[in-house]
Amino acid sequence: MAFKRTPQVFNCSMNEVTFGTGAKAVTIGGENVYPLYTFDGPIKNKVAIGVEITDDGFDASVPGIAEFYAGCDSIGAIAKRASEMPGADFVVLTLEGADPNGKNKSVDECAAIAKEVADAIDCPLAVQGCKNIEKDTELFSKVSEVCAGKNILIVSARQEDYKTIAASAVMAYGQKMSAESAVDINLAKQLNVLISQMGIAPENCVQNVGSAAAGYGFEYVASTLDRVVGAALTQNDGMLQMPIVTPVGGESWVVKESTASEADVPEWGNREERGIEMEVSTAAACIIGGSNAVFMRHPEAVKTISNLVNALM
Amino acid sequence: MFYTVIFRVEDGGDIKYHAQPGENILEIAQKAGVNIDVPCGGNGTCGKCKMRIMSGSVNYNKDNSKLSDEDYDDNWRLACQATVEGDVMLWVPAAASDYISGIVTASLRTPEELKRYNAMVDELFTHDLKRGVEEKGYGIAIDIGTTTNAVTILDLETGTIVSRGTVGNGQIRYGADVINRIIQQGRPGGRERLQHAVLEETLIPLIQKELEAANIDPMTVTRMVIAGNTTMEHLLVKANGDSIRLMPFEPEFLDHEPMKASELRFPVNPDAKVILAPNVGSYVGGDITAGVLSALLWDREEMSLFIDLGTNGELVFGNKDYMLTCACSAGPAFEGGDISCGMRASRGAIDSCVIHKQTLMPLVTTISKGRPAGMCGSGLIDVIAELYKVGAIDAKGKFIREDKRIRDDGYGDKEYVLFYADESATGRDIFISESDIDNFIRAKGAIFSATRTMLKSVDMNVQDIDKIIIAGGIGSGIDMENAMLIGMLPKADLSKYSYIGNSALTGACAMLISDDATEKVFDIAHNMTYIELSTEPGYMDEFSAACFIPHTDSKLFE
Numbered sequence: 088m089a090f091k092r093t094p095q096v097f098n099c100s101m102n103e104v105t106f107g108t109g110a111k112a113v114t115i116g117g118e119n120v121y122p123l124y125t126f127d128g129p130i131k132n133k134v135a136i137g138v139e140i141t142d143d144g145f146d147a148s149v150p151g152i153a154e155f156y157a158g159c160d161s162i163g164a165i166a167k168r169a170s171e172m173p174g175a176d177f178v179v180l181t182l183e184g185a186d187p188n189g190k191n192k193s194v195d196e197c198a199a200i201a202k203e204v205a206d207a208i209d210c211p212l213a214v215q216g217c218k219n220i221e222k223d224t225e226l227f228s229k230v231s232e233v234c235a236g237k238n239i240l241i242v243s244a245r246q247e248d249y250k251t252i253a254a255s256a257v258m259a260y261g262q263k264m265s266a267e268s269a270v271d272i273n274l275a276k277q278l279n280v281l282i283s284q285m286g287i288a289p290e291n292c293v294q295n296v297g298s299a300a301a302g303y304g305f306e307y308v309a310s311t312l313d314r315v316v317g318a319a320l321t322q323n324d325g326m327l328q329m330p331i332v333t334p335v336g337g338e339s340w341v342v343k344e345s346t347a348s349e350a351d352v353p354e355w356g357n358r359e360e361r362g363i364e365m366e367v368s369t370a371a372a373c374i375i376g377g378s379n380a381v382f383m384r385h386p387e388a389v390k391t392i393s394n395l396v397n398a399l400m
Numbered sequence: 401m402f403y404t405v406i407f408r409v410e411d412g413g414d415i416k417y418h419a420q421p422g423e424n425i426l427e428i429a430q431k432a433g434v435n436i437d438v439p440c441g442g443n444g445t446c447g448k449c450k451m452r453i454m455s456g457s458v459n460y461n462k463d464n465s466k467l468s469d470e471d472y473d474d475n476w477r478l479a480c481q482a483t484v485e486g487d488v489m490l491w492v493p494a495a496a497s498d499y500i501s502g503i504v505t506a507s508l509r510t511p512e513e514l515k516r517y518n519a520m521v522d523e524l525f526t527h528d529l530k531r532g533v534e535e536k537g538y539g540i541a542i543d544i545g546t547t548t549n550a551v552t553i554l555d556l557e558t559g560t561i562v563s564r565g566t567v568g569n570g571q572i573r574y575g576a577d578v579i580n581r582i583i584q585q586g587r588p589g590g591r592e593r594l595q596h597a598v599l600e601e602t603l604i605p606l607i608q609k610e611l612e613a614a615n616i617d618p619m620t621v622t623r624m625v626i627a628g629n630t631t632m633e634h635l636l637v638k639a640n641g642d643s644i645r646l647m648p649f650e651p652e653f654l655d656h657e658p659m660k661a662s663e664l665r666f667p668v669n670p671d672a673k674v675i676l677a678p679n680v681g682s683y684v685g686g687d688i689t690a691g692v693l694s695a696l697l698w699d700r701e702e703m704s705l706f707i708d709l710g711t712n713g714e715l716v717f718g719n720k721d722y723m724l725t726c727a728c729s730a731g732p733a734f735e736g737g738d739i740s741c742g743m744r745a746s747r748g749a750i751d752s753c754v755i756h757k758q759t760l761m762p763l764v765t766t767i768s769k770g771r772p773a774g775m776c777g778s779g780l781i782d783v784i785a786e787l788y789k790v791g792a793i794d795a796k797g798k799f800i801r802e803d804k805r806i807r808d809d810g811y812g813d814k815e816y817v818l819f820y821a822d823e824s825a826t827g828r829d830i831f832i833s834e835s836d837i838d839n840f841i842r843a844k845g846a847i848f849s850a851t852r853t854m855l856k857s858v859d860m861n862v863q864d865i866d867k868i869i870i871a872g873g874i875g876s877g878i879d880m881e882n883a884m885l886i887g888m889l890p891k892a893d894l895s896k897y898s899y900i901g902n903s904a905l906t907g908a909c910a911m912l913i914s915d916d917a918t919e920k921v922f923d924i925a926h927n928m929t930y931i932e933l934s935t936e937p938g939y940m941d942e943f944s945a946a947c948f949i950p951h952t953d954s955k956l957f958e
Binding site for chain 1: 794795796798800941944945947948952954
């Protein structure tokens, strides 16, 4: 008997979420087939790539990145350049300088930076916090306020601060939010339930179910992504159908493969190439698992992933 | 170099002890025989071993949020966190030793319990079992619980109860749960101390008292049946308990040969036969096998789920053809441990509660109608279910409503005040905090995930259960609907639920008056399949899914 292929198309789909405004607004999610399974059915929206900059600009220790941003004299100029990176769909601003245990920049200062970035670019903006719960809560409220009308994506609300972020970012200023949990499908779903119970509509929320650099416990990320997408599509679990965003740059550029100098480990070869490879392999693995958007840093890595997305979707 | 430590026990006089610098105050108190309830085993987390310095000083580790700054400034210290640094006199409040008296437990004491007991025994002997034993005279059935012990004296010929009594397990001061006890028995001299605590300090005085009260000659007591969990049975006979908690979780014994009363120093006829109900595994012991006998799972066509709620939750699922069993560590939350204002089910414990939707004003009942002193397990279930119903907490157990009764404790933890200091028996606010709710959610999560994991292992679902039988002392007042609402017990029609009280004691009584029943319990034990949850791969996943109100998969409770 001849083999008869049955396309695995599901009756339900991931939610669609749009952030940004105007012609360059980005829509992610909406697919009703497994990630990259274009042979089963068309994938509604391509994976989007965000280019990550920080409140301090960019990582000047990496030659390729430094070169790319050469001549940019303000955060606005850096953001503009980032938005023009080939393959980029949106810009991600990480306000790591707000960390009270680090530079402890004030909320107003950070909000001003976010405003400058939002005004400088014509593509959508996502804003990441400093991981300090109390500071982030304040920060996200203020950033949402100064960026009102820009439909930015706030990354991320956690179990401890989802209430304030949902109320200020989404309800008061009409932004989008991301729900972050630590690599556990149950925790992911629990947070999504709590956020929905606050009255946040599905089209306003994405999820970040956790990330890790390839080789650094990524099997947990892979299995969580698999199970989230599996439950969302095969069981029509509405509380897991939020599109998935995964920060990659922040994970892959801090591990030893990307940071060890050539003087320390000459046998590993060029540091920048290693970093790009880490970033590309991590991002690709996330996309295979079901991420609908990845945040990246290096122009070469962004180009590579963009090519991959265009070739496979 | 020795210093003098004096414990001035409220309603109890002074106890003096000589100790070396650096010795832990709690350990000294235990050695000196000062009864202190230590549900946390001396980890500084329960705050129940509070003592006040009257003179002298102790070396104290203040890194502990359980003791408020006010209490600290008022010279209160947690004994478990304090060590000797000089002569000291400490005042021990009566509340610290409350567990010794006044615990209300299912012990065949009330007419209602007695009626239930008689009905269960009568029912049992319609099931192909004959009454009657070789021995003549009187018999004693004992349920050794981790927290509470119950003793019943029966006339062997007629089967009538002539006397009964309960007492807190004297081993409590060595830790509230079995794990802490096993750790304690592993220390030098530990097995002797723990056996002494349960025999000389607990059972023997109670038996003497009950025999005297009933005016029975101890020599006429010729048969005893003891049902306890695996750890309790090991500690009773001084067997090494280490293997219970270590891989591969094989206890020293499952079935124990009958012993003579003299071997355990019981004050009865030295030749009296002492039967220990058989164990099934590390955490499913004789209390469960005896309980299953009385719950009649073994003689039914339909599938029953039997849950014994306690510090350890034990579950049995099956029918006359097969039975599965497993145990989960629910922790002391159901019995008031690890809960700021938790307490055992004794006088003043809030055992049921309704909260007003608008004002958040609580309406409660308390045990023995005392002024509210704290919350016991059934009260906690109600308080949490009510807080959830009125929208004061979210599904994670975090407060989401603003109200004058909901306040911040200053450490980022919010709490709901049920009673202010001037309304309570303790002179302190009675409240429930987010971390209390968290502890409780973990306890209920453990019970529910164990249920699901066990059912899954035979490819069944909660819908396949025909009958749900709840046993255990803390089950008495449980509002089943609230317990389902918060996802502790499986969603089912209320008519499927029944409560059978202290099934272990009932089973032990049946074994006392029937050789047939005794044989049956051994049969049941040998035919049960024991599932070790800690090695079951899906359990942790089920557990984190169950730590939510009611459950991450809310469809299970619709």
